[in-house]
Amino acid sequence: MPDTSPTPTLRLREFLPYRLSVLSNTISRRIADLYDREFGLTIWQWRVMAVTGDTPGISATDIGQRTAMDKVAVSRAVAGLIELGYLERKASEDDGRRSQLYLTRTGQSVYDEIVPMALSEEQALEAVLTPEERVELTRLMEKLAGSASPGRPLW
Amino acid sequence: MPDTSPTPTLRLREFLPYRLSVLSNTISRRIADLYDREFGLTIWQWRVMAVTGDTPGISATDIGQRTAMDKVAVSRAVAGLIELGYLERKASEDDGRRSQLYLTRTGQSVYDEIVPMALSEEQALEAVLTPEERVELTRLMEKLAGSASPGRPLW
DNA sequence: CAGAATTAGTTTCATATGTAACTAATACGC
DNA sequence: GCGTATTAGTTACATATGAAACTAATTCTG
Secondary structure (H helix, E strand, O other), rough: OOOOOOOOOOHHHHHHHHHEEEEHHHHHHHHHHHHHHHHHHOOHHHHHHHHHHOOOOOOOHHHHHHHOHHHHHHHHHHHHHHHHHOOOEOOOOOOOOOOOEEHHHHHHHHHHHHHHHHHHHHHHOOOOOOHHHHHHHHHHHHHHHHHHHHOOOOO | OOOOOOOOOOHHHHHHHHHHHHHHHHHHHHHHHHHHHHHOOOHHHHHHHHHHHHOOOOOOOHHHHHOOHHHHHHHHHHHHHHHHHHEEEEEEEOOOOOOOEEEEEHHHHHHHHHHHHHHHHHHHHEEEOOOOHHHHHHHHHHHHHHHHOOOOOOO
């Protein structure tokens, strides 16, 4: 016999994946505008600069792992940054496939300028939360991240 | 004199906009794969179906407001859904610019199939949270959404 | 009511993105 | 060492996306 049970309702605005997506996109767009307007950087270029500033000499592959970017995106961001004169590449001595990436002097000064802006943007965003709420949010996000990790079956 | 204060550190993994983006993308990709694999739908097509199923006769513009999609994205998703035979368009009687959108019989049956899957996916995702944690997460996300709303200045 | 301004929705075009194919270097098995 | 399999990174191609221009219908203003 046909299924006669009524279809349950799904209100998009109450659907967690949708709410997360909208929130994340709103914030990402706002930050992307800032980086673009102030420094002519894309979000991906900025991510590459962020980890390179934190870990000079890092390889493109390692950047990918630290930034959740695929290798094509890293390759393009690095190419753009070299073009801009913010990054330089040195061949690794012990592995001719790898290259080691460093901020140039100019890149370093841009980095020194961006980091405080990024941190202040984050603080402005988080200012509506109490310190306890920030901790709690992080905890809940980590639980969800575990639940959503790719490859994990649903049950 | 030059600024001699050291640049504060920014660890990407601890940076809220980055963490949100990675979490949201992980979940979105997972769900997009499901809709694509099972029904050949994109996320945007699915969003359009979701609100049309919930509000038959809705216009493209109103869909855009309910789904945080721009009008070009709505237009393309609607065109694709009509192509697939899931949606039909009727001209509005009182306003020749608007059209009213409805699920076709086929579209309705796809909708009836997707909704339980989407809800069960959401439940699987949220299963790691207690009911109280789910409420708290929603509350924190709404606070952040208010803080991040576009156009709002930083101070 | 005529013309200007607005709105709904589509099309165009330039750019962004992901997948897969590719190149070059290294590691592995024997 | 020699051929095969891996790995780092780039390039090519097809598709997705967003901004702006466009069309058609409606509303507003005098």
